Amino acid sequence: xxxxxFTLNVTLDGCIDHQEGVADDETHALFTRLMDESGAMLWGxxxxxxxEGHWPAVARGDVEATPAMRDWARKLEAKPKYVVSSTRQEFxxxxxxxxxxxxxxxxxxxxxxxxxxxxxxxxxxxxxxxxLDLIDQYKFLVHPRLVGHGPTLxxxxxxxxxxxxxxxxxxxxxxxxxxxxxxxP
Numbered sequence: 297x298x299x300x301x302f303t304l305n306v307t308l309d310g311c312i313d314h315q316e317g318v319a320d321d322e323t324h325a326l327f328t329r330l331m332d333e334s335g336a337m338l339w340g341x342x343x344x345x346x347x348e349g350h351w352p353a354v355a356r357g358d359v360e361a362t363p364a365m366r367d368w369a370r371k372l373e374a375k376p377k378y379v380v381s382s383t384r385q386e387f388x389x390x391x392x393x394x395x396x397x398x399x400x401x402x403x404x405x406x407x408x409x410x411x412x413x414x415x416x417x418x419x420x421x422x423x424x425x426x427x428l429d430l431i432d433q434y435k436f437l438v439h440p441r442l443v444g445h446g447p448t449l450x451x452x453x454x455x456x457x458x459x460x461x462x463x464x465x466x467x468x469x470x471x472x473x474x475x476x477x478x479x480x481p
Contacts, residue, residue: 298413299432302422307441310448312419317439318470321364328368335412340421341381348389400428423452433478440471
């Protein structure tokens with residue numbers, strides 16, 4: 297069974313707006329490495345549609361991008377992608393599959409069938425999966441910014457405080473810090 301790892305960009309004040317972080321070659325290389333180490337990607341429908349609207353064009357070379365961004369896009373193109381959605385049925389992006397029905401069963405089955413682990417990149421879905429006790433690890437890239445607006449991490453709340461253990465913290469040149477946590481026993 298693979299681990300479910302929630303990974304996301306977040307500012308110091310908890311903002312998860314994807315436009316507020318530092319998007320440079322070093323941060324893209326970090327997320328490419330995390331993706332390389334995992335067996336699949338998992339998103340909610342809204343995140344999937346945001347990704348689908350941009351990264352296939354980067355992978356094809358239709359959009360100007362740095363080599364690190366293009367590397368991410370090409371590897372993402374090939375990676376198995378799973379989308380939790382009850383409203384959308386068609387997923388034309390290469391190697392994309394739907395998870396519908398019972399969320400706990402569907403995600404647990406994905407974990408069981410993906411020994412390399414699953415990388416979760418949707419905040420709202422993460423809150424639901426955390427309520428179901430399905431997330432094993434958290435890898436956040438904390439950006440050196442205070443933005444004063446949302447959306448924010450776990451803004452819908454959790455039923456109880458989640459204790460975590462620090463595995464590692466690595467500062468990047470841009471001032472962001474890659475934080476790696478696992479669930480505390």
